[in-house]
Amino acid sequence: MTRDTADLTDALDKTPFPQAAVTEDLEDLALGDDYALNPEYVDMVIDAADSGDTERLRELVGALEPADVADLMGFLSSAYREEVIPLLDPEALGEIISEMDENLREEILEATPSVALARALEELDTDDAADVIDDLDETKRYQVLAAMGEVDRAAIETTLSYEDETAGRLMQREFLAAPEFWTAGHTIDHVREAGDALPELFFDVYVVDPTYKPVGAIPISLLLRSRRETRLADLMEAVTEIQVEMGQEEVAYIFDKYHLISAPVVDPGGRLVGQITVDDIVEVIREEAEADILALAGVSDAGRDATVIDIVRARLPWL
Template sequence: MTRDEADLTEAYEAPLPEDLEDLALGDDYALNAEYVELVIDAADRGDDERLRELVGALRSEDVADLMGFLTADYREQVIPQLDAETLGEVLSELDTNLREEVMESVPSTTLARALEEMDSDDAVDLVEDLEDDKRAQVLAAMDQEERDAIVTALKYEDETAGRLMQRDLMAAPSFWTVGQTIDHIRSHSEDLPELFFDVYVIDPSHKPTGAVPVSILLRAQRDQHLAEIMESVTEIDVDMDQEEVAYIFDKYHLISAPVIDSGGRLVGQITVDDIVGVIQEETEEDILALAGVSDAGRDATIWGIARSRLPWLVVNTLTAAVAASVIGAFQNEISKILTLAILMPIVASLGGNAGTQTLAVAVRALASRELNASNAMRIVFRELGVGLLNGAVLASIMALAVFLFFRDPMLCLTIGLALVINLFIASMAGILVPLALDRLGRDPAVSSSVFVTFMTDFMGFLSFLGLAALILL
């Protein structure tokens, strides 16, 4: 037995501390490697009791994190140690790829019980990820009411309010008193969502007319009618895109909002915890798209990652070849003045960085609705001004550096003018490319960077070498 194996055996045989959460989590709330090793060792030994004790000490979010550190075989040993409610919470916290794999390995009846313990919106997300055969088995094993709610939600388009909403909510007619409402909540708690913030006030046709925040409800007198204390609501159409929903929540600082169908009837609600997930998801997508990549989870394969990144690299190769052709067109000039070969990458690189800065600002502004047709021209001219100013400053710095190294005033003039031109072009491309893509209905975060890089490289080489041909030769 090696020393490491002996240490692990000693750790395994030692009694577990009373507060296992302190053992499992570091000060930054990340899982400790020692804890993960204890879980793996318990699984290797087939000690379900110790495994249940170790996993049971964690919150569902931490168990989901643990799943990412385990192989598929170890996950299959951990999952049976979770009760239905915890399993559902863990599944909802997993990354999409890992979640799909775990759900396919869980027996259909077990998965059905877990889904029944979840809010309807979270359950729909999980069912949507299942293969058709597995989905049919799971739905068949669920209670009729739960199954009908999920099937109805799946009829809505993906990434819409209908998919995002939960059907469980608290609604009451306007003539109810505060006392009646509170008594109803207490007596029908099992039919209400685990977390809700508003009581929606509805008319006889089940259309929302207002809402009473729970905090106001609890402070009001029992004999007050809901109509007296209700507030106006911002209604969300069931077919509204989830990005639009997130924008409305952010703009109006909403905690929850009623979802209505085409007839204006109340069909569900969306709460802020769902929106936080949407904002995080959309932000991650935009950040990854700017780099031309997709999310690579901890279990992603080499082929899967390469396949997601390769297409834009191929496009970038073609654009780089076109940009490099400019160098070929000026090879005679470069052969006469070798200094040009040293300096021209600097012009292209600075332009690329400036273009990326402008692009990042433009994409964020488009995503947050701060940039639209009403202010586009003002923003475009502002960015062009920034490009000229930065170009002038960098041109002065580079001209001074070139003079100190090469003592050639005309070469200083050449690189200075090239930098002003290229940074101006970089700012123009950085703002106009995403605007154009957005106007065409395309996601500006996905392909803008390739076109901006092409423009700055092409114009960087062309402006510097073209000016060199005019001024120096």
């Protein structure tokens, strides 16, 4: 080996690897093959909190999807949750809260300042925001609604005016509607300009008449494939309407029967007031399945908030 080669080898031995080579893939570390949160990852979060390493704690929590953060909070004690809450992304806080177990959600809602909670809920679709607002006590509900913008507050209050477990409570008031005479190009331009005013997730454009009654729907995929000058009246397909007072189980049945991805919700006068999307129906099915399981186990509605241990202990005398 020459002197130059030896010097180069010695230099390489003393040079640290690039940061990218040693940085762990937090997303891979966080979840197991079953998409459940790894206990080791929870330990990493606790270790970061115990050591006072705020930046590490922020990094670990920030690497998770909102649903996984909600799971993480369930594994942490109240003391650790208090350390994590201020580090959560304000834009994701609303979604994280909406994903939480009801008992845990109550604690987080009490610990979150009203103004911060209002800003977080403004990032959600009205149906999800209304669900969270409905869990607040009267005083905090008033404070949060008062801190919200006028448009968001009015939309949530309207949603809360409908009966529980109806299409009115299930629907989101953000949707995309357009008149028959608009063209595909005009509609696409409108979508781009509307931006945050549109729902986070939507699949169809609802075509409405001058009285705002839906007369058809156009899948977004069809709209994007159409020539710009094509009128919506020439593209629209028949639409299945959901009545705002309809029970959520009946709504789920209609979605299943007609293989719907989304559907417009109309008031008693037939006017478009909202939409329901398939993700809302998945939640309904999950809730109904849980209710059926609890019923089979002999657990009453009053016992639904009990822990598994409480339920098992209550059933032991006859098991």
